[in-house]
Amino acid sequence: MNYELCPHSGFCFGVSRAVSAAEELAESKKPGERLLLLEELIHNHLVMEELRRSGAEMVMPDELDSIYRESRDASRITVVIRAHGIEKALREKLRRLEEADPRIRIFDGTCPEVSRIHKIVDENTAAVSGGIQKPLIVIGSPGHPEVRAIMSYAHGAAVAVNSLGELEELLRHKKFTNDGFMTDRAGEGDLSDSGVAVVAVAQTTQMLTEWKKCRKFIKNLYTNAIIFDTICRVTELRQNEAELLSRRADLMVIIGDRLSSNTAKLYEISKKNCRTVFVDGVGAAAELHVPGGIKVGIAAGASTPGGIIEEVIRTMEQNENINASMNEEKGMAVTEENFEQMLEESLKPLTTGEAVTGIITSIGANEIHVDLMSKCTGIIPISEITDESGAKLEEMFNVGDEIEAIVVKVSDLDGVATLSRKRVENIINWRRIVAAYNEQTALEGKIVEVVKSGVIILLESIRVFIPASQSGIPRDGDLNTLIGTTQRVKIIDLNEQRRRAVASIRAVLREERKAVEAKFWAEIEKGKRYEGIVKSFMPYGAFVDLGGVDGMVHSSELSWKRIKHPSDVVSLGQKIDVYVKDFDPDRRRISLGYKTEESNPWNVFIEKYKKGDVAVVKIVNLMPFGAFAEVVPGTDGLIHISQITDHKIAHPGEVLSLGQEVEAKITDIDEANQKISLSVRALLEGNKSDESDESDESEVTEEIEAAEEIPAETSEAAGDTADDQ
Ligand code: SF4
Secondary structure (H helix, E strand, C coil), X not given: CEEEECCCXXXXXXXXHHHHHHHHHHHHCCCCEEEEEECCCCCCHHHHHHHHHCCEEXXXXXXXXXXXXXXXXXXXXXXXECCCCCCHHXXXXXXXXXXXXXXXXXXXXXXXXXXXXXXXXXXXXCCCCCCCXXXXXXXXXXXXXXXXXXHCCCCCCEEEECCHHHHHHHHHHEEECXXXXXEECCCCCCCCCCCCCCEEEECCCCCHHHHHHHHHHHHHHCCCCEECXXXXXXXXXXXXXXXXXXXXXXXXXXXXXXXXXXXXXXXXXXXXXXXXEEECCHHHHHHCCCCCCCEEEEEECCXXXXXXXXXXXXXXXXXXXXXXXXXXXXXXXCCHHHHHHHHHHHHCCCCCCCEEEEEEEEECCCXXXXXXXXXXEEEEEHHHCCCXXXXXXXXXXXXXCEEEEEEEEEXXXXXXXXEEHHHHHHHHHHHHHHHHHHHCCEEEEEEEEEECCEXXXXXXXXXXXXXXXXXXXXXXXXXXXXXXXXXXXXXXXXXXXXXXXXXXXXXXXXXXXXXXXXXXXXXXXXXXXXXXXXXXXXXXXEEEECCCXXXXXEHHHHCCCCCCCHHHCCCCCCEEEEEEEEEECCCCEEEEECCCHHHCHHHHHHHHCCCCCEEEEEEEEEECCEEEEEEECXXXXXXXXXXXXXXXXXXXXXXXXXXXXXXXXXXXXXCCCCEEEEECHHHCCCCCHHHXXXXXXXXXXXXXXXXXXXXXXXXXXXXXXXXXX
């Protein structure tokens, strides 16, 4: 028989978890104990019969009270809740019973995917802080136990419909009220409920295509709708596989119970594409006639045990007596031998330390559930995921994601395998560290601890030691300043066997510095301006950090005036604008300029004054032939002794004193030699000096000529010269 089996066929993890637990409880049941399955644990009559044979009793909720009364002599009563959940009120009742009677034990077989919907409905339809409750729309089979249970968690009105058609029909006649309930619609045009914040969810096994249509319709009709995609990933996966396979097959065989919702959906999907039949067990398979030479596709619902799938296929093959012919496309086809092996492997017990890969089926606040396609449900507690306090698992993972983990504990009784994601990450992260060491690339992490002679950096999940000498902190510095900082490091030593690594921040800093220097030298040019920081002084100039590379400003380039020390002009740590006067890349020397033409005092003077102007000047030096006075900072002029006052004096000090400010007229500006002639006398009232001017004229001319040999801006130097003389 040429057949192909959908890769995801048979028990899903939710069903597997509930059935395994019931089987183990039945096996361990002692005389005098009762094991009650509350309604059908799963929708598969063959499985239910098997459980009954093992001693479990199937009971209806309304029988619970009478069974309890009859069970006075029972030493233990265990109640198992079915995979697709029970109504809220019934759950409450069971909880109260369990609290009141120590003989009662409840095993909650509700699939975590279903529990998640209960929580969504409970939280989102409730009235919050003085608000109003919200109505609920469930897209699913109204009479299905799962849908009934979901609706029981609603706080306001709750409706369930199977399809878009049913939803449209319902809302033609009914509308939601603002307080979360339902009433009759006045007519076709009555859309007064369009602003109501309805909550919408899907039954876990709902047809994906129908849900998408309904979701779009609800979104368009209710602007404030809150919609949750709650179709179980297992269902989605199986429906997609059935859709694809039924398009290639001539005949689709759906193995499972007609009452199982997800099995029925596989049938509905497949029959749109090719002839499709239901086979619920070996008996039905024996009666099935499969013509030779056709391609047979096989899918099985989530409540169909692997053993039944295997037997049905074997029976069909015996019927046809045709050798299996396999299509190995994408590894989806299987031979009889490898099918058995596949089933065997899927049921193979998990072992501690084993690496497993599964699909995330639900995410809670403190754990995530993983479908391992095995008898056990994988559970990863938050402590095995991260050490970060306040970490939100729903922000780290998505339902449907594939995840790799290490098995740390297996509990066959609970059907649960405890997994660790941290251990996988440790392995992956260690591999990253080894690769970074081999390739000499940098890694980034946070400094978490100061230890003896160094600090610890967390590289992803691996603690790595950084010796103090490699920390980038000076010898007498405080390593605690690194705590909490993110650092880039290079691995400088590695011991693979002991899984120990040593890292260095300094190595990264050194490399970064080299890169900065190389870039700087590639881009430097004469005249280029930089903002630098004054780093140190020498008697002859100041060193300036230009961003990783130092240059030097000679004292003569710091100021237009003669200075005694660079600190007369700039201070350590000061930001200054400099430009490149010259550089030598081979000797790594850069000469910088700081003073500029704009700051040249002569230019400032020329800009501000012209011949004939009157300026307030400050006496800065007294000489026998006259007084030097500062006109603008850095530029002095000469007041000849004859121009100081309107009568004859023997020395300027008779009238003027150092630091004194006087008004003077600018009588001449010699631009070529940068000299300024000033006169106080010219401003004095009257013209008494005219006679003496004339009589002294020849003498004055001689003295001015002598004084003009002294540059205008060097009054201080002139003073020195006078003293020397
Ligand atoms: S089909 Fe999905 S929701 Fe239903 S039991 Fe399986 S895993 Fe849970």
